[in-house]
Amino acid sequence: MACSQGEAFVTLATNDSYAVGALVLAQSLRIAGTTHDLVVMITPGVSQGMREHLGQVYTMVHPVDVMDSKDEAHLAMMTRPELGVTLTKLHVWTLVQYSKCVFMDADTLVLANIDDLFEREQLSAAVDIGWPDCFNSGVFVMQPSLATFHDLVAHAIEKGSFDGGDQGLLNTFFGDWGTADIKKHLPFIYNMTASSTYTYLPAYKQFGKGVKVVHFLGSRKPWHYRFNAQSKNVEHSDGAYAGELLQQWWNVFACHVQPKLDPWVVEQCI
Amino acid sequence: MACSQGEAFVTLATNDSYAVGALVLAQSLRIAGTTHDLVVMITPGVSQGMREHLGQVYTMVHPVDVMDSKDEAHLAMMTRPELGVTLTKLHVWTLVQYSKCVFMDADTLVLANIDDLFEREQLSAAVDIGWPDCFNSGVFVMQPSLATFHDLVAHAIEKGSFDGGDQGLLNTFFGDWGTADIKKHLPFIYNMTASSTYTYLPAYKQFGKGVKVVHFLGSRKPWHYRFNAQSKNVEHSDGAYAGELLQQWWNVFACHVQPKLDPWVVEQCI
Numbered sequence: 243m244a245c246s247q248g249e250a251f252v253t254l255a256t257n258d259s260y261a262v263g264a265l266v267l268a269q270s271l272r273i274a275g276t277t278h279d280l281v282v283m284i285t286p287g288v289s290q291g292m293r294e295h296l297g298q299v300y301t302m303v304h305p306v307d308v309m310d311s312k313d314e315a316h317l318a319m320m321t322r323p324e325l326g327v328t329l330t331k332l333h334v335w336t337l338v339q340y341s342k343c344v345f346m347d348a349d350t351l352v353l354a355n356i357d358d359l360f361e362r363e364q365l366s367a368a369v370d371i372g373w374p375d376c377f378n379s380g381v382f383v384m385q386p387s388l389a390t391f392h393d394l395v396a397h398a399i400e401k402g403s404f405d406g407g408d409q410g411l412l413n414t415f416f417g418d419w420g421t422a423d424i425k426k427h428l429p430f431i432y433n434m435t436a437s438s439t440y441t442y443l444p445a446y447k448q449f450g451k452g453v454k455v456v457h458f459l460g461s462r463k464p465w466h467y468r469f470n471a472q473s474k475n476v477e478h479s480d481g482a483y484a485g486e487l488l489q490q491w492w493n494v495f496a497c498h499v500q501p502k503l504d505p506w507v508v509e510q511c512i
Numbered sequence: 513m514a515c516s517q518g519e520a521f522v523t524l525a526t527n528d529s530y531a532v533g534a535l536v537l538a539q540s541l542r543i544a545g546t547t548h549d550l551v552v553m554i555t556p557g558v559s560q561g562m563r564e565h566l567g568q569v570y571t572m573v574h575p576v577d578v579m580d581s582k583d584e585a586h587l588a589m590m591t592r593p594e595l596g597v598t599l600t601k602l603h604v605w606t607l608v609q610y611s612k613c614v615f616m617d618a619d620t621l622v623l624a625n626i627d628d629l630f631e632r633e634q635l636s637a638a639v640d641i642g643w644p645d646c647f648n649s650g651v652f653v654m655q656p657s658l659a660t661f662h663d664l665v666a667h668a669i670e671k672g673s674f675d676g677g678d679q680g681l682l683n684t685f686f687g688d689w690g691t692a693d694i695k696k697h698l699p700f701i702y703n704m705t706a707s708s709t710y711t712y713l714p715a716y717k718q719f720g721k722g723v724k725v726v727h728f729l730g731s732r733k734p735w736h737y738r739f740n741a742q743s744k745n746v747e748h749s750d751g752a753y754a755g756e757l758l759q760q761w762w763n764v765f766a767c768h769v770q771p772k773l774d775p776w777v778v779e780q781c782i
């Protein structure tokens with residue numbers, strides 16, 4: 243019988259750009275002194291070279307190919323092709339060698355140790371500021387289980403996802419998150435959207451020092467900005483505080499990721 | 513000894529414009545069939561004519577003049593003049609003839625009966641989407657108490673408010689709201705910011721039917737828009753759903769408020 247006692251941070255990358263995000267995330271976790279395993283789930287869209295880079299910082303590079311697999315996820319994919327990345331993300335529930343995982347989007351950056359998240363139960367997550375009765379699925383604590391995986395996939399086939407992504411699906415599956423248990427509500431500082439630095443600036447000034455995880459949610463990711471290799475500054479027209487967070491992402495990239503990457507990777511994915 | 517068993521919805525208006533908001537709010541509460549008392553706290557900035565209009569729909573028009581009073585609030589006002597409206601709002605805690613109140617900003621609109629809010633305890637409120645570890649102080653359930661009022665004013669004098677308003681003050685005073693009791697987290701549908709119709713549109717489409725209270729938070733209030741008296745349509749460049757909510761505010765205004773107002777009031781305050 244497999245022993246499932248370890249705990250891991252898990253992310254997902256389906257291409258080399260998100261893989262760069264995953265490299266920065268992993269380095270930021272290590273800088274913050276985590277003692278836990280780091281797992282990246284990848285799909286065939288991630289190049290061989292990038293897999294090797296990922297392998298240098300991740301405990302495990304775990305290929306997940308929904309299209310290739312013979313399980314229900316593949317079936318779901320046939321009926322609902324729009325759920326591509328969503329169904330891939332759900333594979334975190336198949337990591338049953340771990341007793342608990344914290345899933346983190348590849349567009350998150352860790353600023354302080356968050357190992358205490360493993361004291362929380364499934365499903366713990368922070369509010370989504372777009373509709374705060376829902377949780378944001380960029381950071382969540384979960385418990386791997388094949389039974390849950392199968393239930394989730396069945397749920398996806400039957401009900402789909404109200405937003406077409408994993409967040410809609412997970413919010414209807416874990417539908418009592420909003421009302422059941424305050425301990426499953428992670429403080430916002432564990433998944434702060436970068437835009438919240440300006441939507442309620444006095445609150446950011448009051449509580450921003452405590453932020454542990456920044457989430458660069460939305461279509462513009464940190465790796466879409468231009469970085470000035472001379473000055474080491476990221477070019478942006480975002481607000482001052484949002485810019486500071488972007489800069490922190492790029493600092494990790496420049497110090498800990500870029501030196502190990504082939505120049506062509508940097509050119510193609512950044 | 514005064515008997516404090518009733519329950520009331522309470523709002524605040526310091527001028528005739530916010531008083532128009534208060535008139536629409538009260539009508540919307542009545543349309544939704546509330547059986548509770550309605551109280552509006554007013555300051556000297558509200559005209560005599562407007563007081564009479566308010567008196568026709570509110571159970572009680574309650575003058576509150578921080579500058580004139582001889583209590584700690586007045587003292588606080590001297591030390592921290594920026595807390596003007598904030599300290600006025602706190603006077604809801606002095607309404608000890610009621611055992612429980614629901615405070616509602618004058619820029620809120622009720623779409624469905626919310627009398628069930630009186631089953632909640634102090635301090636219940638919905639998340640503020642700007643910084644969701646804080647609650648939004650536009651709708652909250654509270655229990656009048658002179659002791660609490662004095663504590664709040666002392667807190668205001670000593671610590672001020674991190675955002676200069678009542679929301680910052682109340683969030684530090686009721687500092688365990690974020691972590692203590694899920695029942696004190698009102699669902700977002702009890703205080704939905706109008707802008708949330710477009711920030712996460714799929715969620716609004718999924719859950720928007722359930723919205724009970726809309727909050728027109730921000731500097732642009734419903735009464736700042738132009739209303740076409742012929743077509744009965746509000747002119748706006750907001751998103752479709754936000755426009756629909758604006759229209760609902762104006763429908764209440766046009767049917768239930770405007771017919772009773774003097775034309776000059778409409779001209780001056782709208």
Ligand SMILES: O=c1ccn([C@@H]2O[C@H](COP(=O)(O)OP(=O)(O)O)[C@@H](O)[C@H]2O)c(=O)[nH]1
Nearest residue numbers: 254255256257260327347348349380459460
């Ligand atoms: O093309 C994609 C889109 C998403 N993702 C993964 O799915 C997560 C969620 O997507 P994203 O962060 O872009 O969504 P947002 O947080 O902006 O809503 C990403 O962080 C990645 O881990 C990916 O690998 N490839």
Ligand SMILES: O=c1ccn([C@@H]2O[C@H](COP(=O)(O)OP(=O)(O)O)[C@@H](O)[C@H]2O)c(=O)[nH]1
Nearest residue numbers: 524525526527530597617618619650729730
């Ligand atoms: O000049 C003012 C400002 C505010 N208010 C009252 O205080 C509430 C909070 O202010 P507002 O709604 O403008 O703040 P927001 O919700 O936009 O942050 C209002 O709804 C009114 O009830 C008032 O009477 N006069």
Ligand SMILES: [Mn+2]
Nearest residue numbers: 347349380459
């Ligand atoms: Mn993300």
Ligand SMILES: [Mn+2]
Nearest residue numbers: 617619650729
């Ligand atoms: Mn308001």
